[in-house]
Amino acid sequence: MNMKSIKLLTRRARLAQFALALPLLLGNLHNTAQAANETAKPTYPNKTVRIIVPFGPAGVADALPRIVGQKLSEKWGVPVVIDNKPGASGNIGMTAGILAPADGYTLTLAPTGNLTVNPTLFPNLSFDVKRDIAPITVLGESPNLLVVNAKVPVKNLDEFINRAKQSGVSMSFGSPGTGSGPHLAGELLNQIAGTHLLHVPYNAMALAMNDVMGGTLDSMFVASAISLPHIQSGKLRVLAVAGAKRLSQLPDVPTVAESGFPGFDVTSWYGIVVPKAVPQPIINKLHQDISEVLKMPDVRQKFAALGVTPVGSSPQEFSAMILNESKKWGGIIHAANIKPAQ
Structure with missing residues (x-):
């Protein structure tokens, strides 16, 4: 074999080696570029996060996201602002939150009624809970109490029901509005x-409760945080806890279920939701970070002062809760033929 042939074979061998090595080289270049890309991506969140509250700046629904938002801001190193958007039984704020960009920078505070009552009460909503909403977690829950004016001659739920059934006796219950939690509790x-x-x-919880204390109304279901001071002062008498468990502040007051109506549970809860298309890693981070905040002793203390128990449920648990309560309240709305106030 002459030198020319040897050189030709050597060149072919080198070309073959290069061809074999080329895919590996390209793969390494791709991985390097991908790693550089990932490094260049900003960590979520890297700018202001907004929590829409579909009610005015007062009450439990406003206080809870402020407590949690402050802690999240400290954890993330970015501002977390509360954006109150009241109106239309919370539907204005909910719509704004659900139709916001699905980037994780807009969260919405969603109380019980907005996710499980309003979709039945207002059939023409511009969003669908199942289609458009990704649940993150339930921040906390608070049972309602059945209270009466202190002059109503009943001491417990059994006496209350017997009196309500007496011929010639007409008894009333108030609420902060048609379709509200206290209204549906009374219908249940x-x-x-x-x-x-x-x-x-009424147009507000305080107005209804004032008329119960004044004797214009006989009774109402009301959040424990609002009613406890008036129960302790003697202006209201509590007959039963409407939640699944007794209250630590009222250990001798039975639940409605214990009083002869198993399964009766009217608990107000407050959740955080985002638009459905928010990426799963962001949903996971939101759930993890909010759950950690809810375990902080000072946060739990502030919740307790509002009569709220921290929850921190998983997105899956929250989703199941929405489904179950939607069926329950939807059935009650249809059975009682409840229509939204005009």
Whole structure:
């Protein structure tokens, strides 16, 4: 074999080696570029996060996201601002939150009614809970109490129901509005106890409760945080806890379920949701970080002062809760033929 042939074979061998090595080289270049890309991506969150509250700047629904938002801001190193958007029974704020960009920078505070009552009460909403919402977690829950004016001659739920069924006796219950939690709680009691309590809607919880204390109304279901001071002062008498468990502040007061109506549970809860298309890694981070905040002793103390128990449920648990309660409240709305106030 002459020198020319040897050189030709050597060149072919080198070309073959290069061809074999080329895919590996390209793969390494791709991995390097991808790693550089990932490094260049900003960590979430890297700018202001907004929490929309579909009610005005007062009450438990406003206080909870402020408490949690402050802690998240400290954890993330970015501002977390509360954006109150009241109106239309919370539907204005909910719509704004759900139709916001799905980038994780807009969260929405979603109370019980906005996710499980309003979709039935207002059939023309511009969003669908199942299609458009990704649940993150439940911040906390608070049971309602059945209270009466201190002059109503009943000491417990059994006496209350018996009096409501007496011939010639008309008893009333108030609420902060048609379709509100206290309204539906009263309708649920009517359905399972066979009573005909007259519903009197108001524009605010405080107005209804003032009329119960003043004797214009007989009763109402009301959040424990709001009613406890008036129970302790003697202006209101509590007959039963509407939640699944007794309250530590009222250990001798039975639940409605214990009083003869198993399964009765009217608990107000407050969740955080985002638009459905928010990426799963962001949903996971939001859940993890909010859950950590809810375990902080000072946060739990502030929640307790509001009569709220921290929860921190998983997105899956929250989703199941929404589904179950939507069925329950939807059935009550249809059975009582409840229509939204005009």
